[in-house]
Amino acid sequence: MSGGAKLIDGKAIAAEIRTEIKHDVESMKRIVPGLATVLVGERTDSSTYVRMKIKACKECSMNSIHRSLPDTASEEEVLQAVEELNRDESVHGILVQLPLPSHINEERILSSVSIEKDVDGFHVVNIGKLAMKGRTPLFVPCTPRGCVELLKRSGVQIAGKEVVVIGRSNIVGLPVSMLLIHENATVTIAHSRTADLPGVVRRADIVIAAVGRSEMVKGDWVKPGCIIIDVGINSKPDSSKKSGYRLVGDVDFEECRKIASMITPVPGGVGPMTIAMLLRNCVDAAMRKEREVNE
Ligand SMILES: Nc1nc2c(c(=O)[nH]1)N[C@@H](CN(C=O)c1ccc(C(=O)N[C@@H](CCC(=O)O)C(=O)O)cc1)CN2
Numbered sequence: 001m002s003g004g005a006k007l008i009d010g011k012a013i014a015a016e017i018r019t020e021i022k023h024d025v026e027s028m029k030r031i032v033p034g035l036a037t038v039l040v041g042e043r044t045d046s047s048t049y050v051r052m053k054i055k056a057c058k059e060c061s062m063n064s065i066h067r068s069l070p071d072t073a074s075e076e077e078v079l080q081a082v083e084e085l086n087r088d089e090s091v092h093g094i095l096v097q098l099p100l101p102s103h104i105n106e107e108r109i110l111s112s113v114s115i116e117k118d119v120d121g122f123h124v125v126n127i128g129k130l131a132m133k134g135r136t137p138l139f140v141p142c143t144p145r146g147c148v149e150l151l152k153r154s155g156v157q158i159a160g161k162e163v164v165v166i167g168r169s170n171i172v173g174l175p176v177s178m179l180l181i182h183e184n185a186t187v188t189i190a191h192s193r194t195a196d197l198p199g200v201v202r203r204a205d206i207v208i209a210a211v212g213r214s215e216m217v218k219g220d221w222v223k224p225g226c227i228i229i230d231v232g233i234n235s236k237p238d239s240s241k242k243s244g245y246r247l248v249g250d251v252d253f254e255e256c257r258k259i260a261s262m263i264t265p266v267p268g269g270v271g272p273m274t275i276a277m278l279l280r281n282c283v284d285a286a287m288r289k290e291r292e293v294n295e
Contacts, residue, residue, distance in 0.1 A: 005228070005260040008154050010146075014272035017149070021279050022060045030293055031092070033286035034063040035119065035279070036085045038096045040078055040104065041071030046097045053095070056275050062282065065091060071101045078104060079112050086114040092289060093119030093282030098171065116288075119281040121145075122170070130178045139281045144176035146273025147208055147229050148183065154262060156206070156227055159184035164201050166190050166217070166250070167210035172231050176208055197221075209250035219255030228256055228263040231270045 025033055035057050037050045050066065057064040065088070067081045078096070085094045094117045100106050110122045118126050121139035129135035151158055163185045167173035177187045190200045192211065198221040201207055209217050210231035222228065232250030249266035257263050264270055 005257045005263040008150055008229070008262050008264045008269065010150060010264055010269040011272045013150060013153050014146075014276040016153075017273075017276040017280065018056065018060055021276070021283050024283050024287065025061045028287065028290055031286050031290045032061070032063050032090075033092050033283045034065060034090045035282045036065045036067065036088070036091045036094045036117075038067045038069070038078070038081055038085070038094065040069045040073055040097070041101050043099075046099075050097050053275055053278060056279055057282075060279055060283075062279065063090065073101075073104075075104050075108065078109055082109065082112045086112075086117065091117065092286040093117055093278075095120045095278065117285060119278055119285060121175070121281070127170070127175065130175055139285075140179060141171060141175045142277035142281065143172050143210075143231060143270060143274045144179050145277040145280075146270055147172075147176050147231065148179050149277065150229060150264065150270065150273055151206070151227070156262070158206070161185045161205040162188075162203055163206040163208065164188045164190055164204035165208040165210065166197070166201065167208075167212065167231070169210065169212075172210040173208075176210065176231075180206075180208075207251075211250050213250055214248050215250070215252040217251040217256060219252060219259050222256055222259050224259050225261045226259070228260045229270060230264050230266050233266060233271060 054064045121141040126137040129137035201221045206227045214234040230249035230251040235245040236248045238246040
């Protein structure tokens with residue numbers, strides 16, 4: 001491509017989705033959707049993400065409730081906070097910000113969230129249904145749902161495409177692969193131990209990079225005209241920035257934009273979609289509740 005890839009503007013698409021969400025919230029008669037955030041510890045990145053989620057709720061006329069626990073909190077204390085939110089009728093969605101401190105069993109905490117309020121889609125029942133044919137999970141994890149939404153809203157036909165997902169995490173790699181299979185793509189899950197990773201990635205019509213390694217995917221790894229969704233958010237030292245670093249993805253943007261037909265930037269690509277999809281999931285939960293109340 002001589003002109004370079006078209007940018008998939010995640011910030012603009014997320015803003016469009018948030019306008020739709022606000023409209024849905026304001027059309028609800030009996031319920032104001034409420035999102036609960038649980039933060040254990042004080043990691044700077046996690047605190048920033050939680051703050052962004054709370055701000056996004058406000059902008060969409062939604063309520064938010066926040067529970068903060070110290071990083072010394074016991075597993076029982078985190079479970080108790082989740083249980084209280086499970087019982088709270090003003091809360092329609094609960095998210096426990098990840099990662100949790102290493103002494104806490106993540107699976108136990110995530111499975112303690114009521115499946116009707118599991119807006120992150122990480123409960124084993126919701127993930128299990130996503131992994132099965134003919135089952136419908138109540139919620140789909142936000143970043144994977146955001147990737148698919150970016151493709152659809154950019155006019156990309158997914159069915160029949162060869163997709164290579166790089167990364168096999170529970171948050172992104174595995175669930176996005178399942179979602180894309182349900183969209184009738186042919187999906188290969190590649191990872192750091194895949195033999196001839198560049199050769200595998202070169203087969204893809206659509207590349208989803210979610211491996212967590214700065215600028216790993218190079219220009220000569222990708223097929224001309226392919227579509228690249230970069231999920232990575234890595235900081236890279238940059239002395240020209242006040243902070244001393246800048247954010248980069250898992251894809252070498254400057255090299256790959258010359259080869260691909262469409263590409264997401266970092267920042268401003270998948271990241272904003274994660275929060276938009278979280279709000280979508282929470283409002284869907286509240287709308288489901290409102291329908292039950294009306295019956
Ligand atoms: N419980 C969860 N924990 C985590 C999730 C998740 O979906 N649920 N995902 C990530 C972090 N995350 C949300 O929690 C998240 C990451 C990035 C962004 C984002 O908008 N990034 C911006 C850049 C922001 C910056 O300047 O730092 C962008 O890419 O443009 C939103 C949410 C791990 N934990």
